[in-house]
Amino acid sequence: MVLKFRSRVSKALIFALSAAGFLAVVMAIAPAGAASAHDYVVSSSPTADSTVTQPVGSVSVTFNDLVLDLAGDGSSSVMEVTGPDGGSTHFETGCASILGRVVSAPVALGAAGRYQVSWQVVSSDGHPVSGSFGFTYSPAAGSAAGDGSGAAGNDTAASGTPSASAVPSASSVPSASAVPSAGSATAPACGSAGGSSGAPVTALPSAGASGASSSGGLSIDPWVILVIAGAIVLLAVGGVVVILVVSRRAARDTGGDDK
Known part of the structure; x- marks a missing residue:
């Protein structure tokens, strides 16, 4: 009878520990999957690392899910385009403007060479993600080139008059507050990558990066860790309770057999 009792206790203990271990693994994997579920780039225009020979009026990035427009005016997204001079x-x-899964910005490219598009958006899960991609501009001989500016915004000649190639259409003209003065060393305050929520803007990828890339700053919230720890404790307690119940039943059965 003693062997029978020990066998039942051992089986109950093994079952409880196995169940606790399995659920603990599931609970540990689930948050990691959720943390890595930020939106990612599906395609870009121009295509990353491609060579473009035709005039480019805008650049865009398409994501796998809807991009959040927190303020309703596109200000939660940032898109910058720098040229062959190294990013200045x-x-x-x-x-930048948001249309569903697509974030775009109007451009007026300058001389032939390597261009870098850096972006930052708010993912559908509420977390900011950023990345960059590059392409080579090789226009046909005689194509007009934009002068660019020391900062994002309308390109302005030395006389202060915008060049024809740099003036965007009426539908894409930014507000006066978004247009920097000519020769400014900083980009305009086009977006906050956090909208009205006040989330800070992280630095956009440097112009030296190449190819398409994105980063979501993956992290696991503290409450998730607490939930996992609590679940493991509950599983352990449950296992002990199961063992005690089985032990008592086995003891009663043993006592009955002895009689």
Whole structure:
């Protein structure tokens, strides 16, 4: 009878520990999957690392899910386009706009060479994500080139008169507050990558990066860790309770057999 009792207790203990271990693994994997579920880039225009020979009026990035427009005016997204001079000149002529899964910005490219598009948006899960991609501009001989500017916004010649190639259409003209003065060393306040929520803007990728890339700053919230710890404790307590119940039943059965 003693062997029978020990066998039942051992089986109950093994079952409880196995169940606790399995659920603990599931609980540990689930938050990691949720943390990595930020939106990602599906395509871009121009295509990353491509060579473009035709005039480019805008650049865009398409994501796998809807991009959040927190303020309703596109200000929660940022898109910058820098040129062959190493990133000191911006060629976007207006602020980024959001249309479903697509974020775009008007541009007036300058001389032939390598261009870098850096972006930052608010993912559908509420977290900011950023990335960049590059492309080569090789226009046909005689194509007009934009002058660019020391900061994002409308390109302005030395006389202060905007060049024809740099002036965006009426539908894409940014507000006066978004247009910097000519020669400014900083980009305009086109977006906050956080909208009205006040979330800070992280630095956009440097112009030296190449290819398409994105980063979501993956992290697990503290409450998730607390939930996992609590679940493991509950599982352990449940296992002990199961063992005690089985032990008592086995003891009663043993006592009955002895009689």
